[in-house]
Amino acid sequence: MKRTIAQINEKINNGRVVAWTIAETKAKISQLGIEKVFQQVDVITTGTFEPMESSGAILNLGHTDPPIKIRQCWLDGIAAYAGFGAVDLYLGATATADYNLNETDPNLREGVGWERGGGHVIEDLIAGKSIQLKAIGQKTDCYPRAMWENAITKENINQFYLFNPRNLYQNFIVGVNGGDRTLYTYLGPLQPRLGNAVYSNPGAISPLINDPDLNLVGIGSKIFLGGGIGYIAWEGTQHFPLQRRLPNNTPIGPAATVALIGDAKQMDSNWVRGCYFKNYGSSLMLGVGVALPVLTEQVIRNCAVVDKDVVAPVIDFSIPRRVRPTFGLVSYAQLQKGHVTIDGKSVRVAPLASKHRSLQVAQELKQWITTGKFTLTEPVASLPSDRTFVPQDTNRSSISLE
Structure with a gap:
């Protein structure tokens, strides 16, 4: 049966x-x-x-007046990706405060500023809390605004959804x-x-x-x-x-x-x-x-x-x-x-x-x-059943691991 x-x-x-x-x-x-x-x-x-x-959130903030084409953005000091639509953002769960992440940076060695990240901002937005937004725009004829600061919640933005790659x-x-x-x-x-x-x-x-x-x-x-x-x-x-x-x-x-x-x-x-x-x-x-x-x-x-x-x-x-x-x-x-x-x-x-x-x-x-x-x-x-695992090795273009 x-x-x-x-x-x-x-x-x-x-x-x-x-x-x-x-x-x-x-x-x-x-x-x-x-x-x-x-x-x-x-x-x-x-x-x-x-x-x-490997999780994160897509946010569409809605357009300002005058409009802004956001190219850099921070939510409670955590950097969000702004490299697509004018007011579309992607906030990764592992995103951190935006400072110079290099091997000589003492913050990197000590983990300073890592305690709060994108996952915490996502949790707070879901809980209905207010998040402070700071954005820098690329000035163009249709997006003349250069900067914008505002408090956002899940209620005053258009879309807020999780899109988790893995x-x-x-x-x-x-x-x-x-x-x-x-x-x-x-x-x-x-x-x-x-x-x-x-x-x-x-x-x-x-x-x-x-x-x-x-x-x-x-x-x-x-x-x-x-x-x-x-x-x-x-x-x-x-x-x-x-x-x-x-x-x-x-x-x-x-x-x-x-x-x-x-x-x-x-x-x-x-x-x-x-x-x-x-x-x-x-x-x-x-x-x-x-x-x-x-x-x-x-x-x-x-x-x-x-x-x-x-x-x-x-x-x-x-x-x-x-x-x-x-x-x-x-x-x-x-x-x-x-x-x-x-x-x-x-x-x-x-x-x-x-x-x-x-x-x-x-x-x-x-x-x-x-x-x-x-x-x-x-x-x-x-879902595909035949995907191999392709690492990035310098001496070989691709390797399938079994």
């Missing part, structure tokens, strides 16, 4: 849909088996809440430091001599882990994004579905990614949080939920995977190269115990992704579906 998304949406609209979170589904599979679970459930909700630094890594890495000094990374501080390990994925409940071949999601799929409704807009940057996989079809490291879009005016700052990694910079903690339609029994088989069956590579950040040595693979069940054995040493482990809040995202999305607030969409196109 097969189902269609149209049939599931009819059940949602009639209040007859059966939706379970991914955690509930995995528990039911262990109790009832795949066939009985398939017969009972229509939709499985997944979620994650983790840092996603979210929802299908899997990621575990970071450690085998060197002799503390390293400040996008996973946070890594203590020397294998003093700690950090990972950034909720494991077997992660959305794309449960759709390993990307058969259920694609361009146009509706999602939970930051407490509002969003969509998968495209493949994500660094999308690498050809990553090596275990026999259960889960990747052994970073694999598929997606680009996401959604109206930030409808979002909730509870699910969009600016954050800061010491001496590294700002990022954005983001809640994302994906509803998986139960179209065939294979959907349930894919969702049966558990943390002991999903692994991530342990990467040594002390080697400052693109390809770093690894200490092998470790399961998420081991990571979630709070310590792992690496190179014969017991190492304490901490997550960046919040499993508790990831489960809350899945639960909220389930409630949206069962109350008729959220229906499913048919993808308008599939």
Whole structure:
């Protein structure tokens, strides 16, 4: 027996849909088996809440009188990109205060001014706070204004939406430091001599882990994004579905990614949080939920995977190269115990992704579906399955990593 998304949406609209979170589904599979679970459930909700630094917001401010063609702009002192429309901006989650970022700048060495960045401004705008804008224009006949300062909120600008080039890594890495000094990374501080390990994925409940071949999601799929409704807009940057996989079809490291879009005016700052990694910079903690339609029994088989069956590579950040040595693979069940054995040493482990809040995202999305607030969409196109990973090497034009 097969189902269609149209049939599931009819059940949602009639209040007859059966939706379970991914955690509930995995528990039911262990109790009832795949066939009985398939017969009972229509939709499985997944979620994650983790840092996603390849994120940002598009803002259209509206035209001033006289008009201005903005070429430089700061929002609460954080630089926004203004290299396209006259009053269009892109504010990246990792944008910082605009000063000279070079290796001799003491601010760069000490991380001064990095504590607040683009992610924090995005959170504040979503929360309804006022943000101070300063803009410098290029004077032309149709845009004669040279400067503009104003206070903006999400209510007094035209568009404010998230457009995130890379979210929802299908899997990621575990970071450690085998060197002799503390390293400040996008996973946070890594203590020397294998003093700690950090990972950034909720494991077997992660959305794309449960759709390993990307058969259920694609361009146009509706999602939970930051407490509002969003969509998968495209493949994500660094999308690498050809990553090596275990026999259960889960990747052994970073694999598929997606680009996401959604109206930030409808979002909730509870699910969009600016954050800061010491001496590294700002990022954005983001809640994302994906509803998986139960179209065939294979959907349930894919969702049966558990943390002991999903692994991530342990990467040594002390080697400052693109390809770093690894200490092998470790399961998420081991990571979630709070310590792992690496190179014969017991190492304490901490997550960046919040499993508790990831489960809350899945639960909220389930409630949206069962109350008729959220229906499913048919993808308008599939995400590519053949993308290679192309690094920038000086001696070769392109390399495909397997």
